[in-house]
Amino acid sequence: EDKVVQSPLSLVVHEGDTVTLNCSYEVTNFRSLLWYKQEKKAPTFLFMLTSSGIEKKSGRLSSILDKKELFSILNITATQTGDSAVYLCAVEHSNTGNQFYFGTGTSLTVIP
Amino acid sequence: DAMVIQNPRYQVTQFGKPVTLSCSQTLNHNVMYWYQQKSSQAPKLLFHYYDKDFNNEADTPDNFQSRRPNTSFCFLDIRSPGLGDAAMYLCATSRAQGLDAFFGQGTRLTVV
Numbered sequence: 001e002d003k004v005v006q007s008p009l010s011l012v013v014h015e016g017d018t019v020t021l022n023c024s025y026e027v028t029n030f031r032s033l034l035w036y037k038q039e040k041k042a043p044t045f046l047f048m049l050t051s052s053g054i055e056k057k058s059g060r061l062s063s064i065l066d067k068k069e070l071f072s073i074l075n076i077t078a079t080q081t082g083d084s085a086v087y088l089c090a091v092e093h094s095n096t097g098n099q100f101y102f103g104t105g106t107s108l109t110v111i112p
Numbered sequence: 113d114a115m116v117i118q119n120p121r122y123q124v125t126q127f128g129k130p131v132t133l134s135c136s137q138t139l140n141h142n143v144m145y146w147y148q149q150k151s152s153q154a155p156k157l158l159f160h161y162y163d164k165d166f167n168n169e170a171d172t173p174d175n176f177q178s179r180r181p182n183t184s185f186c187f188l189d190i191r192s193p194g195l196g197d198a199a200m201y202l203c204a205t206s207r208a209q210g211l212d213a214f215f216g217q218g219t220r221l222t223v224v
Contacts, residue, residue: 102216103215
């Protein structure tokens, strides 16, 4: 059965720490992997990864995909309290049309 | 063990034929959300419940309704599905708004 697993489920760090969030997947006909940040209500899009080994970077956030080992990591350096959120990983596949499998998310809390 | 369960995983309905998607949770969370996600887009919040209080997003079409008969279950009713309603529908729960949201695996709706 296709699945997306995120770890850890929750994480508490102090401001300034660096964190790494993990997403592993077993999905047939993989198309892309997406990271979202969810605050309050609607998730906001962070990255879309389709190719192995190419790091995507946006400010203090970066992400990379390993299609051989079937995982992705999301790194956040110099964390700030505003980074506190749930980070969602989703895998898009093309089995029957465009579909996404979501992980359960990692809840990150950054303490001042 | 699954904590947020959506049924069915895949649903095909005819244009204009009412359809109901279901979501159940074992977390005893107060808040339940319904999102619509179309291909390569971020999930879009349709509405949410805080306990029995229903909160509709301003731009959610009247065609979409929801019911929450008890803490564990929430339903999404689409009264007259159009072709544009074909999407992934995600259910999520949280203890309180904006905290630790857990997503189900979604229901992929196809309208023919």
